[in-house]
Amino acid sequence: MNDLLAEFQPFPQIRDNRSKVEISAHLAKRMRSYRKKNNVTRQELGKMCSCSEVHLQCIENRTRMPGAHLVSRLATVLGVTADQMLGTQTLYTREEQNLMIRYRRVSQESKSKVRILINEILTAENR
Numbered sequence: 212m213n214d215l216l217a218e219f220q221p222f223p224q225i226r227d228n229r230s231k232v233e234i235s236a237h238l239a240k241r242m243r244s245y246r247k248k249n250n251v252t253r254q255e256l257g258k259m260c261s262c263s264e265v266h267l268q269c270i271e272n273r274t275r276m277p278g279a280h281l282v283s284r285l286a287t288v289l290g291v292t293a294d295q296m297l298g299t300q301t302l303y304t305r306e307e308q309n310l311m312i313r314y315r316r317v318s319q320e321s322k323s324k325v326r327i328l329i330n331e332i333l334t335a336e337n338r
Contacts, residue, residue: 234297238270238277238296239271241296241297242267242271242285242289246289251289253267253268253271256285256288
């Protein structure tokens, strides 16, 4: 049962063995690429993200690493995901994430029924 519950824990941390320097380099490259693809200047992007042009220049030049909130805003404005900006991989598919979100919204009684049903399916499939 604990194995089953482990599947429904909050989204896992990204397991990334890259150094901050590597992540910063990837982010800088991607941010510049997406910005140019969208034909947006640093100044325009800064206004859209409530951030200074100088700060964005520092990120692109790898002298600063933005916080998670800014990465999220940049990604939204540039029309990509934060995962794409950082070059990370999501451990769950969109369908699996949606199932977990919906699972969290149901009552404890319904969660118990879901766990029982999943256990019954797994038992039947393993025969």
